[in-house]
Amino acid sequence: MKRRDFMVKSSLALAAVASSELWLDSIVRGETMPLNLPVLDTYFQVSKEDMNKLLAATLSKGADFADLFFEYRITSLLTFEEDKVKSARRGIISGVGIRAIRGDQVGYAFSEDLSFAKMMEAANAAAAIANDPVARQRVKAISEIRPKNLYPVAELATTSDLSKKLAFINEANEAAKAYSPKIVRVNASFSDEVKYLAYANSEGVSWTDMQPVFVFGTSCIAEEGKRRETGYESGGGRIGLEYFSKKRKAADIAREAARLAVLNLKAEDAEAGLQTVVLGAGDSAVLLHEAVGHGLEADFNYKKLSNYSGRVGEKVASEACTVLDEGLFENMRGTINVDDEGNTPTATMLIENGILRGYMCDRISAQQLKTKPTGNGRREAYNYVPMARMTNTYMKPGKYDPEEIIKSVKKGIYAKRFTGGQVDITKGDFTFSVAESYRIEDGKITAPLKGVTLIGNGPEVMTKVTMVGSDLKFADGGWTCGKNGQSVPVGMGIPTVKVSEITVGGTKVQAVNETGKESHDA
Amino acid sequence: MPDYKNLATELLAAFRKQGADAADVYIVSSNGFNTTVRLGNIERLQQSISKGLGMRIFKNNAIALTYTTDFTDKSVRDLVNQTMQIVKVSNPDEYNGLAPKELLGSYPGKLMLFDEKLASVTPEKKIEMAKEAEDAGRAFDKRITNSQGASFADSTSEVTLANSDGFVGQYRGTFSNLSLSLLAEENGVKQTDFWFTFNRFFNKLDSPKAVGQKAAERVVKKLGSRKVKSQKVPVVIDPYVSRLLVSLVFGAASGGSIYRKSSFLIDKVGSEIASPLVTIVDDATKWDGPSSRPFDAEGVKSSPVTLVEKGVLKTYVCDSYSARRLKLKPTGSTSRSYQSLPSVNSTNSYIQAGTSSPQEIIKSVKDGLYLTGLLGFGQGNNNVTGDFSLGAVGFWIENGELTYPVQEITLAGNVLDVLKNISMVGNDLEFKFGGLAAPTLLVSEMTIGGA
Structure with missing residues (x-):
C-alpha cells in the first residue's frame, strides 16, 4: 500500500459515554482505581506463571525476543446536535498482542479471547517467524518497572458523572450560538477513553499503565446570504475534567469554532504560487510533524527509505531551527509514561541549530542502527505491532517578537490554524492544510483567505525558515497521527516562524511572482 | 466460526425483556x-482472529450504542444492562428508529463475495507471491535502489445483523491483496511509488510479476520530476484519482450532510450539478463488485441508486434517520463497524464509462496536466462549500503527449466547477482499487499553484 503518513485534527476520535452512577459494579470497580491498581488481575486474570509460559512458547522456535501486550480499553462518546444528545455510546475492547522478534523479522498474532489455550495458539503463531528446532533464548525472571505517572488525573472523564460532561456540552452549545446570529448550527462531542495496559517481555521487563485521553470538540456552521462556512475547534489531552477549570473553558473552545466559521464567510480566494508565509504559533507545528518528524522516525532510516537517512551530523535546516520529540510533558496528548515496548520516553534532540542529531527509535530500529531506543515504540492497540512514532514534537523558541516577524513581510500569507498534513517520506514532499489564514500586505495582517494547502519539500522548506519567534505554543485538540494504518494521539508545538517561500495552493493565478526573491524555472 | 445468528436473536430477546422499544445487534x-x-x-x-459485537437500542425515541470484543455470556449480559442505562442520557428524537419494515431483506440475486478456495492457499504460497512481486520490481530497472517491501494480505469475514422487527441476515466475504512499494534514485533524488492488486477472489489477482513491474514502471517514471509555473490549464485525471470525485459527490449527497447543512449539494436535487457526460451510480448489487452486499447496516435490501444522471442530481442517499427527516426513502446505503452507528457510505460507486479512449483524451490536450496523485485529500477539501486545495503529482502533457513528471504543485478549485467542466469521459472504467471507480476524465480548466 502507498505510504500515507499524515496527521488530522479529528472531529471525533472513536468512542462513547459514561456516568459513574450508571455503571454496574463489576465494571466500575476497576475503573476508579488509582494507577497502582492490580491491572493484570483486575482486567486480564493472567498469572505471572502463565505469562512465562506464553513468552517461552513465543521464543520456542528460535526468536531473540518475545513480548506480550495486554489491553483493556473503555471508550465513551457523547454526540450532541440541535440542542439534543443525539447518541450515547460506550464500548469495551480487550485483547492481547504477542510478538516474536528475530533480527528485524517480526512474528505477530493477537487474540481477543484471553483463555490460556487461545493465547498459547497466538504465541505459537507468532513464534513461527523463526524456524529453529529449539529455543535460542530463555525467558528472564520478570521484574516490574514503575515509571513516573505523567498523566495525573483528578477526575477521569470515562468514569465521571455524565451530567458533568453534559454541562460542558451545554455550555459550549450556548456559547457558540451566542457568538453570532450567523451561527446556524452547532455540533459538539465528548469523546474519551481509558486504556489499562499490562506488558511483559522475555528480557524480564514488565509494567502496567493506565492511559486516559479525551477530546472535546465543537463544530459550527455560519450562514450569510447564500454563503455557508464551517469552523471546528477541539481541546483535551491525557487529563481529566479538571481541564475545563484549569486549562480552557468549554465555552472558549466553542467560541473559537464559531469565530472560524464566521470569519470564513468573508474569506477571499488566495493566490496560487510561491509566497512568503508566516506560520502562527501552535497549530503550525504540523509543519514539523510532516516536514521533519516522519522522516526522522528510525524505521524509515535504518531501511534507508527516508530522505534524512544517513545524514546525522549534516545541516538539514536553517540554524534557527532546533527540534525535539519529548514524550514527557505532563498531561499532554502525545505523552506516555512508558512506550509500548517497555522503554521510557526521553527528550530526543532531532535537529539542533539546523544540524541533524538523531532519530526517534523503537526497539528494532535502535538495534539496527546500533543505538539506544528513545522510547518512541508505539502502537495503536493490541492488534498492531509497535513502530517508531512521534510523541510530542516541537521547535524551541527563537529570538524574534512575533509582531516583528509579521512586520518584516512586505507581501505574503499569515497561516494560523491548520486541519492536518501529509508527507511522502522518501522524496520529502509534504502538504499541510490551512484552516485560517490572512494576507500580509506591507507588514500588516489584512484580508482572511479561504482554506489553502501549502506544499513543499521538507528539507528544502526547513532551510528557508528565516525567523523563529519567542512565543513557543503547544497545539491543543485531538491531533492524531497516522502511519501504516495505525493511529496514535500526538502533541506538537512551535513558535511563530517565517518561511521565506513555499507554494500556496490558491485559485487565483498571480500575474508576476511577487515574492521577488529569485526566479524559478518551470 | 460459531453461528452468531443465535447470539444476536438471544440478545434481542433480552432487550425486549428489559423494555427496549427496538434494537439491533451487529456482529462481525x-x-x-x-x-x-x-x-x-x-x-x-x-x-489474526478478531470479533466484535455492537448493540443499538431505541427507548422513548432515544439512542444508545454499546459494544464489546468479549462475547462471554456474563460480559454480554452486563452490557445489555448498561445499554438500557445509558439510553437514559440520550435525548428523544422523533426521527430515530429502525429502517421501515417493508424495506428490510436480503438481495436475492447472486453476489460473488466469498472465495471458497482462499482457505486452501498456504502461507508459503502467499510469501512466495510477495517475494516474486518484489523480485520482478527490483529487476525492472537499475535505478530501482530500495524497497519498502511487498505485502500479501487476506481476510475472511462474516457479518451478522438482526433487529427487533424480525430481520436476520448474514453474509461472508473474502479479500486478497498483493502490494509493493519501491524506491528509485537518480541524480541524488529519491522517488517512491507503489502498485497493488486487490480482489475478493485469490485467483483473480494480477500476477505477482505484473504487480512488480507496474510498481517499478511507476516509480521510474517519476524520476526527473519538475515543478511548473502557476497557471490555469486543462487537467486529465487518471482513474486512480478520478474515483475520489465520486466519493466527494457521494459524501455531499448523503442525507446527513444535507440536514446538517454541511454540503455543497443542498437544494440541488433536480438541477444540473455536472456536465451532461456524467452519470454516477452506487450499486451494492453489482454481481462481482468489491463492495457488494445483500443488505446494508440497517438491514435494508440492497438495490442500485442513480445519484447523478447525465449531469442532473437525482436523489440524496439516506439512512432511515435522514430519510425520515428529509421525507425521502432510505436507499440501503449505510455501513458500520461494531463500534459505530450506521452511517451513509458508498458501496460500488462509479462514474459510468464514456466513449473516449484514454489516449484520445490525452491527445486532445495541447498543454496541460495528467493528474496521477493527490496529497492531503480529506484535509484540503471543504465539504460544506466544495472548495478544495490539494497537493498534486502527475505528468505534463505537451501537444497531446505525456512528457516529464511534475511534483510539488497544488490544484485548487470547487468540486461543482470541476464536475461542470468535465468535457471528456473515458471508456476505461474498472473496479481495480475497490468499490470506488471512475474512468479517465478531462476537466477543461483547473488552477495549478507552482513556482
Missing part, C-alpha cells in the same frame, strides 16, 4: 493473514 468476525517481504526476507508475519 474475521480472520486474516498478513506478511511483508522486504529485500527478499520476511519482515513480518501476522495472523
